Amino acid sequence: MARTVIPFGPQHPVLPEPIHLSLVLEDEKVVEALPTLGYVHRGLEMLAVKRDYNQMIQIVERVCGICSMIHSLCYCQGIEEMLGIEAPRRARMLRVVWSELHRLHSHLLWLGLFADSFGFESLFMQLWKIRERVMDLNEATTGNRVIVSVNVVGGVRTDLDEAQVRWIKDTLVEVEASIRSLQSTIMNDTTVCKRTKGVGVLTKQAAYDLGAAGPMLRGSGVAQDMRQLKYAGFDELAFEPVVETAGDCWARSTVRFRESLQSIDLVRQALDKLAPGDLAVKVKGKPEGEVITRVEQPRGECLYYLKGNGSTFLERVRIRTPTFANIPPLAAILPGLDFADVPVVVLSIDPCISCTER
């Protein structure tokens, strides 16, 4: 059988962002997949030499377009640890609120894109319609729609008043109801199951060995979620990682679906625990030393390594984003698949390429 090389991407109808895969095909089966990156590389880590550590907050938010809040949360947490300060309780709870709203809208976006990857347009539209409500919550409470810019070193910049808290809760009731109304479609619909069940299986052992992160890891049965580290306000909230054991595309989408409902629950819990208090503590000193912080992003574990030298400029900012960890597992599960399943499997890792390349 002659081998054919089919270029997949960087521009492809299912890809939200550019990644190129050279797929070596034998008949209809993929035998080899080689990812190529570099279409959206911006060198953001290097900007740390030109921007001081406060300005870097807005830079790291732009690493990812969709989980911006969680990037800056991770970064601020690291700087706070270096400076030996802790954000006040109200700020930590507010961080949970916005980071979970981000996770919610990111998962809704992904579920929509995933539906789109196997041609389920009406599900895609429906999910994005729900997502728009969450985006409105972000915009009305912070001022910006996606890149909300609420974190500062030592706390948050924006507060929620009573009316907003009530409004968020009311909206989330409706959002939850509309997400739940799609549950049977996403999890049990015949078309969806035929395209996702048993496709792109990543076993528990393989996921762990390949260093997969986030829903990719939890979809394969490893109960690991960085929120178990109890950062920000998660120490006071009831939380259990969502785990599925099948390891296929269906499991990964189910993990994300259930996590979006969990996020709604976490926002509610955090809003209930919101006690009056300061928004930020005073920042003294300059960051010095090394620190590693980790948070859970919608796509998985995100690791920041920060090194300061006692000046306003950081010496090194290293960002390990979850998609970066999920590309090797993707390259490992693609061989053996039908070519028609490749878009679904590629989408199932929730590729965020601008995160990957930074």
Place this chain on the structure above:
Amino acid sequence: MSIDATTIAPANLLAEASKLKNDGYRFVTLTSVELDETNMEILYHFDKNLTLKNLRVPVQKGGTLPSISGLLFGAFLVENEIRDQYALTFDGLVLDYQGKLYSETAQTAASSPFCKYHVKAEPDSKTGSEPGIQQEGK
């Protein structure tokens, strides 16, 4: 404030990594840190039950380290990235992009756009592999 890390020699890297793998650690990532004109260090991060274990490997600029990607396939991407950005080469990469992970048109000669102090490129090749983020040498 500093992180908890064990310093090991490059020669012991593979043995140490395979020990960690057998102990049930999950590979997280590598971090390259520039120390001064000639020295760098690479931090290897491993995770088990939400606890990080870090290995610190000192290395010379433009030097070579054994690749752990044969052992932990997940490491190939980050090792290629460090090759692109810091001009460190890794021996035995399972998927070697030859310094062209982020830019297909990059020169294969060592270049280190992410270093404050540059690794010297071959005289006949341009240093610029990634336009716009070139750092001036101090």
Place this chain on the structure above:
Amino acid sequence: MKMLPTVIANLFSKPATRNYPFFVREPFEHARGELINDIERCIFCGACARKCPSQCLTVTKDKTEGIWTLEFFACVGCGVCVDVCPVNCLSQKTTHRPVAVERAVITLRGKLPERPAKKDRPDSIEKTAE
């Protein structure tokens, strides 16, 4: 098939979208939009320019006059400058600038505050195309 109830419900409900150019939604109360400077109150201290993460602001001054320029295409709308302004002359509208076909910067000139704080009218508000 599981989608059918939703599809039927959508069929008989109002469209979720708006007829945009003819019907524009009211912006949210705290939306961070266009950055404006009340140049009469500006003391040209340069705090905004130093803190701006996208470095879209520049403040220069000579003996009597200060110049505040905003490269509004580079502005990311984070509102850090508004937070740090010591005299609160910076503010953000809730709406965004309309799309433009030409790159431009906004240059505002104003008198520096004299010791007996005498405020002159702003000399000119001009848009210079680059």
